[in-house]
Structures are given as structure tokens and as C-alpha cells.
Amino acid sequence: MIGASSIRKEGRAKVLGTAIYTDDKFMPGALHGLTVRSEVPRGILRAIHFGEGIPWEEFTLVTAADIPGTNLVASVVDDQPFLIGIGEEITHSQQAVLLLAHADRHLAEKARRAVRLEIEELPAVLDIQSSLDLQPLIYGTNNLLKEIRIAKGDPDPIWAQAAHVIEGEYRTGAQEQMYIEPNAMLSVVEPKDGLLQVTVWGSLQCPYYVHGALKQLFGLPEKQVRVVAMEMGGAFGGKEDYPSVNGGHAALLAWKSGKPVRLIYDREEDLACTTKRHPSRTRLRTAFDADGNLLALEADFILDGGAYATLSPVVLSRGAVHAAGVYRCPHVRIHARAVATNTPPPGAFRGFGAPQSLFAMERHMDRCARQLSLDAVELRKKNFLRMGDTMATGQVIREDLDLAGLMDRALAAIGYRDKRAAFALTNPEDGPIKRGVGFSVFMHGCGFTGNGESHVASVAGVEGLADGTVAVLAASTEMGQGKNTVFAQIVAEALQLPVELVDTAPVDTDRVPNSGPTVASRSTMMVGRILEDAAIGFKQALVQQGFLAEPYTPASFQAAVAKAVAALGSLRCYGQYHRPPGLQWNDVTYQGDAYPTYSWACYAAEVAVDLDTFEVKVADFVAVQEVGRVVNPTLAAGQIEGGVAQGIGWGLWEEVAMQRGRMINNQMTNYIIPTSVDLPRIQVIFLENAHAGGPGGAKGIGELPMDGPAPAVVNALENALGALRLDEVPMTPDRLLERCEEVSHG
Amino acid sequence: MFDICELCEPETLAEAKAIFRANPELKVIAGGTDVLIRMQHGNLAGAGLLSLRNIPHLDEVQLLADGTISVGAMAPFTRIFEHELIRKLVPVLGEASVSMGGPQVRNVATIGGNLCNGAVSADSASTLFALDALLKLETAEGERIIPMRDFYAGPGKVNLLPGELLVAILIPREGYEGMGGHYIKFAPRKAMDIATLGVAVVCKIRENRFVELRIGLGVAAPVPVRCFEAEDYAKGREVTWECVQEIARLALKPAKARSSWRASKDYREHLIEVLAQRAVAEAVKRGGGCCAD
């Protein structure tokens, strides 16, 4: 089962169109909810005016004053209100001020447009530098949402002694997840047995995050809140934290109206107001000895965290831990800050801070190679982490890591040496097309950073059903990544059953335990491991209670389960996360094992640049990764290909254009994600390496492919064009023209 | 889904014109790929629609007795680029047609809608400019035939009278006969994207000299434009690489490029020049000329 490309469990329903997404759920009498937003980046809300010609008495209206519990979204830091009240400060352009609902969605839309907000505008902070300069102060005492320092050794004495000190500054832009299904929620709030029961069905990654947010919003105990994850049309992190906000909004409208309420964003609203990848600025300083050995590294890593902390502290944390990349370095200092700006809060997006800091590091390594007159391959080989080395946090590499072998594999697959030689001959010729090859080497920490897993202490289980089949009980959601299928494979493997006998229970907080959020490349590795335990416990229970005798066949197992369920009413067995022995992490000093393990990769890209139009075409792409054991090769390759596409998009095209703190290209027609014709062939190569962490040795892979493409593509660009200030993504044609002109104008 | 108050679906052109005269506030809908997006944006809330879908023959491509090619306003782009007449006689229009959106869009989007929508980025517009096309417009009172460039009034604005319908696009024989042509759509993405710049070139070459050259630009100014200075310069000149470069420089003249978040003025002007070069060079080649230097 593990290692087979079992077909996607929910694939048939999706293809036939019978899968039920949130907006498909039939709910008679449901109202259409809409959100009135501030539209100015900063100011004091003075009044809400309701325009004429609208039958306001027919509307359900919710303002901050209506909120029954706490008007703060439960998150890492509870600083974000669900709604801004009169007299309160608006801190970004998409701040929700008023919620309205009506049975007629067109009338609701007219009403939304008839609302006028009276706002006393205040000067706003719209970029990283203004925030650092406190121009003006908008958050806390220093505009910092979070600050992290990681130290190893002492770089200070090194700078003066080292043969070479090389500095660079790198920037990355915001990025939209662009899931196909925009954010969507449906809620009913009604009394049940005399108690208020809040239910939300939605497109969401983390049912228990929303559950926690609703408890706090309504001031209700656990039992009175229920969250159900519907079929989901993609997420990529975009439905990790935001659903706590819009889920709360839908529930407020349902509670006030006493009717079911749909709150379905259209694409434009979704793009304008929901979370994006954090923009970043990274300054790196590295010292090398005369032979090119890395002696010291200093990183100043800054994320634009938007108006509230939301997930920025944890995104920053992952970005900081990845900032030193895959290199051995005795002296490291990483200073990481998430700064507040008056922009809609960014949030989770595949990679979660690591793509930003790794872009900087992998671009910087190529810059260093150039300045040291060393080959980019050789420079990396000299400095790669190996077994026994320590990373920036002091984490010791305990696995037999062979990054040089991994890199060689990728370079051979793309024909790196031959292409470099060939392009060196052809590029100086006339003609507008210049070609290059480049690569990046990187890692992605699997699961939560630091003590995250211990804090969540995930629980997952298996349940026997009346027909003798087995259901997986986990709050992990299917967003297209293949969780339904892979969990079934893992449980089937543990029970020695065909995968058809295992399926997933609906992800409903009334039914499934908290297996943690569906994030951080953790589901297969972390939850899968717990399920393996639960499955074995389940089998033992069947044996111990006399329902099952070993050895068994699938048929006898199924019969045993059916009998047990008939006799006992129900049969469930749970497992829980236990920190593997030997892992240590200190949240204060940022020292220890930042992750239980890492996936490792080398991505190589070939590009062709047209110097007439400054268009960049990625002509070939190779993705080699070591991810432990591959549970489902087809789904795993799909993850890599999709991540590479997203990474190339971030590197070349995807630009979030902001004006006065508001996204102005909030449509699919002008926020440019690549289509299949814009992408190269993507060769995916898995190197397997049995690792004890996950089920059957699996590591996480969901985010890994987002980290490598942008630096690989930009490094290839540098190979094609020579030394330019290629320090930023997306490297759009316009930007490339500007960089080329800098050189020609001296 | 959409906020629509009524939908009229006349079966004949006469009926359509009569309804439109009586109800000039109706919004004409052809393929709907622009109209429905406007509705989605809430810009036509509560509109009544006049659909041209059920009117026969309005989507036909024909060769008229005098050699004029008539393309029905309701012809979808897939029909146009697959059509024998277009392939044989005006392949450049086929090129522009197939550059539109993606297959699904091309199956429903019509050439009439593309022009009447008035977008400067309309992929068929710059080519029809270069082809010296005429538009056949009809009201219940009668018809008029106007050149393309009298049709565009400003960004998103076209000269359609109340109750008037675009019935056909006419490409006169002089517009296409013996001409080599090329359309370059420049957009960040290779499918499903709106042009950052559209350059359409047709030319007639005899003995490696320009007998005639016509260049249409989309997204270079608020409306599609012709490059008359460049065209006049070319007339009678021998095709050389220098000549093509000079044509491209002159092609910048009618451009009124502006900086936007999508592209800077510098970059747009640069593109006009290099793409005009490429398009002219290719059109020359297709017209039987050669611009080796």
C-alpha cells in the first residue's frame, strides 16, 4: 500500500461533479452575507451611514457592538478584531466594519454599495522601511510584530580576519495562493436542547482553528461549536488562518438573523482581502577564507507582516531557521523581524517564510561564487552540511546526508555542464536570445517549528464501521494534496488490508479528534505516524477482545470488524503525538532541534531570455529531492510539479500591485499565474532514504517544492546575462529591462 | 447568478433592430464574455439583455462578389481562425483570432463583441485596423458603413448610435490581396492573457520594395492606432534591415504610452519598437520580401 500510486479517494466525485463544496450545500432559506470594508489603510471609524433607497429593515446587520463574546480572532497573538467599532482604529484597507445579509443577493450587493463609512484618515505605513523608521508608529512600541535572534559562535571577530566578506540584499514580493475555490463559509446558529449551537461548514484547512475562534467569538464551550470541512478547491495555506475570520463573520450573521447564512467571496474580494505570502527583505553578509570555506554568516531577515500579528511570528520563525540554508558555518547570527504595516495581514502560504530566506541565501551563494571566482557547484560542495555538522540552531545532522550527490544528480539530469559550456559559446553571438542554467540547493523542515508538535499534541484515530470497513478519524483536511488517499494507504498498510477497505470519516469536529492543522508539510509524516499507531492499537483491540485471530485475510478482518461493531456499538482507537526521544528545543534561545527532520532538494532550471522583450522562458526544469519514503508516487509528483509551477510563477510573473495599501490587480486577468503553456517540462526525481520519523519513513513534501524554483530560475538568468542586480522576485520583464539598463548606463 | 431583468432573443435581424429601436436601453449580448464580466462587477445591475445568438447567418464568413471578405459580427474566433477563406486570404486575422484567451473563450467570444466592447487591447482590432477594414452598422432606419478608425471614440467607447448593431466586418480586396501579414500579441502569459501590446502588420512587396505597408497598434494609445508616418516612409523603399529599423522607430510616433503598474512607459516604448521590427520583418518575409542587411 505504501509506495503504491493508489487512486485519489475523492477523485471520482470531483470528476463527476458530485463532490459537495461549501457553496453547493443545500440550505433552504439561506441568506447571502456580504462584508463592508474600510477601503482606507488607516484611520478612525467615526460613523456608518446607511444610504437611501434600500429597505434596511429587511437586512440583518452586524457591527462590532453586536459581538456576544470577544471581538478578537484567536490566533498566535489575539490582536485582530473581527469587526472595527465606531471610534476604533482602522489599520488596513480591507478591515471589516459591517456585515449584512439578505435573501436577495443582488439587493445585498446594492446595499453594500449604499453604505458610506465616515473615516478620519491617519497617516499610514505601507512598506518595510517606513515601518522600521517608525514613520509613523502604528503597532506596539516599535512596530515589531515579532523579533527572533538565532546565534551560533560569534561572527564579529571574523569580518576583519576573513579573506572575503560579501554582502547582498534580496527582496521577494507578496504572492497570492490562487486556489480555484475562493474562501467560502456557511453557518447556522440555533438553540439545541436549550443551548446555543454554532455550526460552520466551510472551505478551510484547520477545523480546530476555526473551532477555537468561534468559541472565543461567542464565549461558548467546546461542545456548542461545530466546524465541518467541506470539499475544498485548493488552499495552499490561504485557508489556514483566514477561515477563522470569515467563519466568524458568517456565524455572526447566522446568529443575528436566526437563519442560515452563506458568506461566499468572489475572486476580487478574495484577492483583495485574504492572506498572501509575506513580502520580505533579507540582507546577508558572509565571510569566506581564501579557499572558499564559509566562516561567518549574518542575516537580517525582515517580513512585512501587515496590520496584525496573525501567523507572522511562526512564519518568521520558519524563515529565520531556514536563513542559513544548507551550509555548514561556525559563526552565524540571524536577526529576524516581522514588521507591522497598514496592509491586509499576510498569512500562511506553502513554504511559510522559508521560500523568502532561501531565495536570499541561494542567490547569495551564486553571487559569492562569482565574487570568489569559484564555480557555484564547487563553492557549495565545499560548504554543504554533512552528518555530524550543526545547523544555525545547534541542531546536529544525524542522518547520512549527501547533498553533493543530490546536487550532482540534478545537474546531470539537466545537463548542466554541457549547457553551461554551450551557452558560453552561443550567448556572445548576435541575436536577442540568451540562455542560461542555474540551480538551488535547499531544505525544508518537516512539521511544525520547534515545540509546535508538542503544544498541539495531535490525536488521530481509526474507527470500525458497521459494514466492516475502517474509517480514518482525523481533523486533517483534503485540499487536493491527497490526504484522504495517503491516510487510507497508511492505515491499510498497518492493518494489511487493501486500501479500498479504508476511507476517511467526514472532517467534522463533532466526530473527529484534533489531529492539528493541515499545514507545515506535517500530515503524512506526523498525523500518518499517529494513525499507524492507532491502526495497530485497533487491530490489537480486535484480537484481545476475541473478534479477530491472526493471521487473517481482508475478508476475515472485515467480518471481525462488523461483528465487533455490532456487539460493542462502536469501536475506535486513537493515537497521540509523542515527542521522539532526543529532540530538544528552546523557544527563548532558538537553540535545539528546530525540526524532527528535513527534506532536502536540488532544483535546476534552464532559461531563455529574449533581450528584445525581456521575456524569460523557463525551458527545462529538474527537481531532485530526498523525502524519505514516497507514500504515493503519483500524488507526490503532483505536489512537486504544482509547487514548482507556483515557485516559477512567484519568481517571474506574480506581482501583487498595491496602491494606498490595497491590491489593485485583484483579478485572475491581471494577477498573472502561469498556465500549462508557460511552463517547461518538469522532471521530478525522488531519492528515497528510510527515515524513522514518519510512517514507513516518509518525510513532508508539500512545501518543499516552493522553496527552490525562484532562486534556481534567477541564478539561471544570471548565467544567461552576466552580473546584474538580480536580487528580487518577481523578475518581471520591466524589472529586467531596468536591471540591464543599470549595467549599460554604468 | 447575474442580476438580469429580461432577456430578448429575437429570431431575425429585422426583429432585433425593431426591439432595439423601441428599447435602446437594452444591452446587446453576443458571446457574453465581456458583458457577463461587467455584470459580475455589478456595473450593469438589473440590465435587460438583447441577445443576437438566435439570428441566423450573422456568424458567417463570406467572400462577396467584389472580392470583399465579410465576417459576420457573431462569428466566434474559433470559427474565424479555422475558416478556409481566412486561412487562404487573410491568415493574419486568423493569427490574431487564435491569440485570444483560450479554447473555451474562443468558442464563444465573437469578433463583433471584441470590437464593440471598445477595449484597446482587443486582439482583432489592431489587425482589422491594418487591414483597412470597414464596419457595417445597422439600425431599424438603415445602414452605414464606416472605416474602423471612425469607430473608436476613446477607451471603452465606440461610435454606435442608439439602437444600432454591428452586423459585419468588411475587408475590401485592396485591404488584403497580395499582402504578407503578421500579428504579434505581447502578453506576460502565453494563453489567457490580455495584450500588453498588439502589433499587426500587413505589407505588399514587389521586387523587394514596399508597395504598401500598414501597421496597427493595440494598447499603444487610448484607442488602437495606425502608424501613418512609418507607412508613408516605407512606401517605395527597398526592404533593408535599416529601413525596417527606421519604420519601427517611426511606429512609435502615434504611441501615447503611459506608465502603469503593469508596465512602465519606457518598457512599453521599447516594446513597440522591437516588436514593430519583428512584425514588419516577418510580414515582409511572408509577403515574399527579404530584409537581410
Ligand SMILES: Cc1cc2nc3c(=O)[nH]c(=O)nc-3n(C[C@H](O)[C@H](O)[C@H](O)COP(=O)(O)OP(=O)(O)OC[C@H]3O[C@@H](n4cnc5c(N)ncnc54)[C@H](O)[C@@H]3O)c2cc1C
Ligand atoms: C477569460 C477571458 C479571456 C479573454 N481573452 C481575451 C484576449 O485574449 N483578447 C481579447 O481581445 N479579448 C479577450 N477577452 C475579452 C472578450 O472575450 C472579447 O472582447 C470578446 O471578443 C467579446 O465578444 P463577446 O461576443 O463575448 O461580446 P459580449 O460580451 O457579448 O459583448 C461585448 C460588448 O459588445 C457589445 N456588442 C456585442 N455584439 C454587438 C453587436 N453585434 N452590435 C453592437 N454591440 C455589440 C455588447 O453590448 C458589449 O458591450 C477575454 C475574456 C475572457 C472572459
